[in-house]
Amino acid sequence: MTAFVTLDNVDKTYRMGEVVIHAADGVSFEIEKGEFAVILGPSGAGKTTVLNILGGMDRATSGKVLVDGQDVAQFGSRRLTQYRRDDIGFVFQFYNLVQNLTALENVELALEICKDPLDAREVLSEVGLAERADNFPARLSGGEQQRVSIARALAKNPKLLLCDEPTGALDYQTGKAILKLLQDTCREKGMTVVVITHNSAIAPMADRVIEIKNGKCVRQRMNEHPMPVEKIEW
Secondary structure (H helix, E strand, C coil), rough: CCEEEEEEEEEEEEEECEEEEEEEEEEEEEECCCCCEEEEECCCCCHHHHHHHHHHCCCCCCCEEECCEEEHCCCCCCCCCCCCCHHHHCCCCCCCCCCCCCCHHHHHHHHHCCCCCHHHHHHHHHHCCCCHHCCCCCHCCHHHHHHHHHHHHHHCCEEEEEECCCCCCCCHHHHHHHHHHHHHHHHHHCCCEEEECHHHHHHHHCCCEEECCEEEEEEEECCCCCCCHCCCCC
16 A cells, blocks of 8 residues: 655755755655654755655655655646645744734635635634734744644645744744644644654654655654653753
8 A cells, every 4th residue: 555655766956057966865755644754854964855845845856756646746837836735734943924914814814725724713722822813923922923833734724734843943842832732733633744853852752753864865763652742851
């Protein structure tokens, strides 16, 4: 049976004059549906490149990118836009909220373009922000803004939730709370969640850990007993 996500020998090369840079160099891995996967590696390893290819924000130079049986690498630009819009939820390090919209309006904005969205107010409530729905981002803490950004991604009802260093701009306790929210979302909704990070301490919380170094997938391992975030210290 084919995995829900399969990257097969994916290359991404950039040419700068005479120099060819391999941002992704023969990357291959699989992620099953409903798994919490962590892609781990130092800065500049190629993690974000892989995430961007998986999310349809960048194209692979070669190789296969299979998501739910479809080869994203073969999509034309129109189909790729549709894929990003309907199938992918993104959570970034810096929340990317629209400053002159309330928390609720930020979530509703994303829903106007999706085919099967969830209720915005309900999702805000699920991430613990029912009381803050009418606040503007400037009146929210960093952790609250990241929760809005997660709610915005979840409300799209995506097949894949892709998170790029989601705790990078947060303090320790707030970061742990955000990771717990992502882990709970995966467990309770059966959503496939992919988190990229340079922080190896959070690897024990994942079902699957994919290590990337110098543009290559150097190791892939399963955690038979993923740890709850509350028990992890770093």
